[in-house]
Amino acid sequence: MSPVTTAKISNSEHLADTSSSVSKRASTLSSSLLGWYAVCTSEEIKADDLYFFSFYNEPLVLFRDKDSKVRCIKDLCPHRGASFRGGENKEGIITCPYHGGRFSAEGECLNLDRLTCNHIIDSNYNNYAKKIHLNQYPCIEKGGYLYIYYSGESNVDPKDIEIKYQLDDILPDSFGFNTSEYAYEQVFVDFKCDWARIIENHLDILHIFWIHGNTIPDKDVNRNTITSFNQEIKGDHRYIESVYKHKDKDKEEFITLRFVPPGRVMIYKGKPEQARYLQVLDHIPLAQNRARVIVRHYRKFLKNKLFTKLILFKPLQHRIFYKIFTEDYLVLKTQTFNQQMGYIKKDRVKLLGEDKMIQYYWQWLNMKLDESNPWLIHPTDVHTNTVYNDIPMIYPPENPSLVNQTNRSIIFNLILRVIPLGLLILLI
């Protein structure tokens, strides 16, 4: 069996500062690894479409029913266990590609007579209908995100799944950000690396100056900056955050990193009510060594749609994000390998003062993995058919087609803007 403990930080007791303040702070976070996750965005789920992904190795599907409500089902036909890939969704009625079993959005089989003899249906309908039923997870669409409550056990009626943590606990608006006041841009990125390594990366303040120093369009973020900050750690049962303040510059705030378990990181500056920008990063544990990130960039000062279009805000942001994630990916792959091979041990690595948020994260993660380890619910082993492996890798950097498309769109739009300007100059 492959190491199902991939996400667990081995030897963390040596690595993390086990001082009572760190563990006490981490233990105040009430959420577990089973809970609410943002798994997709509204635009991705079109009517009459089936959106396939996996979660902690479990293949799932999102689709809209006839009222446009999004459902999340286990990607397994209850007749003979086929996937719905190759099947169809027509106004929320799902058809299996294998024998044509049709299912309502609630999961009930609508053509049982196609799958079994009439006399069996007549004499034993209820028994069959109950067994041949789709299984679902609770799913809520809010603020342009699709959230599922992942319990590890889908259910015929998602209402029967016990919700232990409220969705409100992870929503930006619950923390004082008024997201309706912002314009936003977002990208999806897939990585062949461990889910936890990416969250760590987003809680790692030091790396941005070096690895992203030439990419982030901020004059204060570059390779020549010597980074040392005063950190103010805050939080409650829903989150933990570090406010990084310059030691000089009148102790001005540089940035705040907030971890909202299980899978969300927020990056902003200033008080939430006044922050001019907010970055929300959602980490989706597709499978072992496969993870997806949705990064959404909210900006308060770019609400004018025509202006943002004119300055190519969207494609330029995409370009920067893809570049930043490619820079991270280079390291995350090897770091995942080193983690899994057990090379990351006390005597080989040492967390520094600025790595405090990572310490809190490790402490929290190990605590929660001991409580309920989602990787153990649907474990894969070396003999598992790899049919699902290619499905999740649809976004850059592994797949460069979207990067190329973005670059082409930038060039095309630049030409479109330059030609009329040139003609105007000639006329003058």
Ligand code: FES
């Ligand atoms: S496996 Fe789906 S209808 Fe038979």
Ligand SMILES: [Fe+2]
């Ligand atoms: Fe990074």
